[in-house]
Amino acid sequence: MSSALWVSKTGLAAQDTALATVANNLANVNTVGFKSDRAVFEDLFYSIEVQPGAQADQVNTVPSGLQLGSGVRVVGTQKVFTEGSMQPTGQPMDLAIVGRGFFQVEAPNGDLYYTENGQFQLNAEGMVVNAQGLPLAPGLEVPQGSSRFTVGSDGIVTVVLPGDTLPSEIGQITLVNFVNPAGLEALGGNLYKETAASGEPIEGTPGEDGLGNLKQGVLEGSNVQVVEAMVNMIGIQRAYEANAKVLDAASGMLQFLNQTV
Amino acid sequence: MDRLGFTAMTAASRTMTSLQLRANNLANATTPGFRADMEQAEAVAVEGFGYDSRHLVRLRDNGVNMQAGVLMATGRDLDLAVQGQGLIALEGEAGRELYTRHGSMQVDAELRLTINGRPVLGEGGPIVLPEYDSLHIGNDGTVSVIPRGDYLSAEVDRIKRVDIPAANVMKHSSGLLMTRDGQPAEASEEVRLLSGHLEASNVSAVGELVASMSLSRLFEAQVKMMKAAEDLSEAGNRMIRG
Numbered sequence: 001m002s003s004a005l006w007v008s009k010t011g012l013a014a015q016d017t018a019l020a021t022v023a024n025n026l027a028n029v030n031t032v033g034f035k036s037d038r039a040v041f042e043d044l045f046y047s048i049e050v051q052p053g054a055q056a057d058q059v060n061t062v063p064s065g066l067q068l069g070s071g072v073r074v075v076g077t078q079k080v081f082t083e084g085s086m087q088p089t090g091q092p093m094d095l096a097i098v099g100r101g102f103f104q105v106e107a108p109n110g111d112l113y114y115t116e117n118g119q120f121q122l123n124a125e126g127m128v129v130n131a132q133g134l135p136l137a138p139g140l141e142v143p144q145g146s147s148r149f150t151v152g153s154d155g156i157v158t159v160v161l162p163g164d165t166l167p168s169e170i171g172q173i174t175l176v177n178f179v180n181p182a183g184l185e186a187l188g189g190n191l192y193k194e195t196a197a198s199g200e201p202i203e204g205t206p207g208e209d210g211l212g213n214l215k216q217g218v219l220e221g222s223n224v225q226v227v228e229a230m231v232n233m234i235g236i237q238r239a240y241e242a243n244a245k246v247l248d249a250a251s252g253m254l255q256f257l258n259q260t261v
Numbered sequence: 262m263d264r265l266g267f268t269a270m271t272a273a274s275r276t277m278t279s280l281q282l283r284a285n286n287l288a289n290a291t292t293p294g295f296r297a298d299m300e301q302a303e304a305v306a307v308e309g310f311g312y313d314s315r316h317l318v319r320l321r322d323n324g325v326n327m328q329a330g331v332l333m334a335t336g337r338d339l340d341l342a343v344q345g346q347g348l349i350a351l352e353g354e355a356g357r358e359l360y361t362r363h364g365s366m367q368v369d370a371e372l373r374l375t376i377n378g379r380p381v382l383g384e385g386g387p388i389v390l391p392e393y394d395s396l397h398i399g400n401d402g403t404v405s406v407i408p409r410g411d412y413l414s415a416e417v418d419r420i421k422r423v424d425i426p427a428a429n430v431m432k433h434s435s436g437l438l439m440t441r442d443g444q445p446a447e448a449s450e451e452v453r454l455l456s457g458h459l460e461a462s463n464v465s466a467v468g469e470l471v472a473s474m475s476l477s478r479l480f481e482a483q484v485k486m487m488k489a490a491e492d493l494s495e496a497g498n499r500m501i502r503g
Contacts, residue, residue: 069289
């Protein structure tokens with residue numbers, strides 16, 4: 001059967017995946033801490049077909065043969081780690097990282113996951129947890145009845161204990177950094193997991209070693225650019241149509257051959 | 262049975278192969294840095310006495326269209342686009358050099374700059390970065406970083422850029438470009454890079470669609486010729502039957 005059919009099919013499949021990525025980005029345009037995805041395309045391998053009986057004349061070199069590509073594929077989706085817009089909320093437990101870094105949260109099975117979503121709350125035991133109930137690691141416990149929860153830009157947490165008038169330090173929030181954050185695996189729920197491509201997590205205090213500062217009462221919104229997503233969508237639609245047209249042409253040729261001969 | 266059927270067959274099969282090439286170009290119309298393939302056919306005379314009217318069709322080795330595509334602004338520090346002509350050098354297997362215009366770079370776990378898994382070549386081999394806070398790529402390929410914990414920028418290496426004439430470029434089986442003789446090309450100082458941008462593919466969708474339509478019609482004409490050859494031989498058979 002005609003190879004043009006399969007090549008066009010790869011084009012259609014790749015544009016489908018790209019559209020799914022754009023749709024996911026647009027769906028999460030208001031999600032706190034969401035990082036937009038970008039689909040990366042690559043052309044598939046080329047088969048080098050040598051023409052049998054290729055003749056070389058005395059002057060010109062032997063032609064190297066015909067190279068036919070096999071289509072396109074989506075190599076992967078990259079997360080784009082640019083800063084989202086900062087939204088002040090005034091909630092004392094809303095934290096934003098200004099610069100690089102991730103919060104660490106601990107999963108029930110003991111694994112460490114990483115997130116940029118700084119919406120934290122207190123659970124029934126007074127532990128600082130994220131919206132899904134996963135505790136911040138290393139654990140931070142706020143004593144019962146404390147007030148004035150304050151987080152400094154270097155992560156030092158101070159509260160006013162019941163019965164005291166002066167604030168006292170109860171712990172420090174540390175951030176982690178990665179050599180290649182784009183290599184982290186996205187788990188959903190604004191959580192990421194380390195992989196071989198992302199490198200080891202490097203823990204540090206906010207503001208040092210390239211980590212960003214913490215800001216209390218502010219949330220980092222998503223970094224999705226709506227205009228860019230819309231323009232990409234138009235490009236994807238037209239590319240899809242063009243590939244479908246070639247598929248049609250190849251199919252029409254074979255149909256004509258079958259009917260006529 | 263008239264041999265004109267075979268002449269038409271070579272044309273029809275050339276059309277199918279050309280359509281695969283066009284389909285590949287269109288499938289990669291949104292792949293950044295993709296260079297369109299060009300196809301050309303030539304007439305090949307059949308050698309021998311009495312075959313003077315037989316000229317078959319053969320596809321010649323195709324070239325690569327090195328026209329520059331449109332630049333798209335992405336704002337990512339590690340995205341590079343080549344302004345005008347020129348290519349970025351990557352390390353292939355067995356010391357071979359491969360070239361590309363798709364400048365979407367990643368930093369892998371060993372802190373090497375890579376494009377699609379292949380290390381980007383600097384002045385003395387692959388570029389390895391120190392631990393850094395931020396990175397900037399200059400217009401002449403100079404990679405400078407602000408090392409971790411420092412605030413002054415330090416130059417790390419320079420990306421190897423080459424300028425190969427379009428006639429000398431062919432595609433490697435991975436889809437990257439290489440020189441026709443397989444030898445690494447000389448570094449060129451004239452090639453300018455632009456960071457924060459990616460170059461779109463240089464496929465003209467209109468051109469490819471028109472070409473594929475024209476190939477469809479050509480194919481139909483060839484099939485009609487094959488039918489004509491069949492009719493001729495059928496007429497001959499009828500005459501013999503009496």
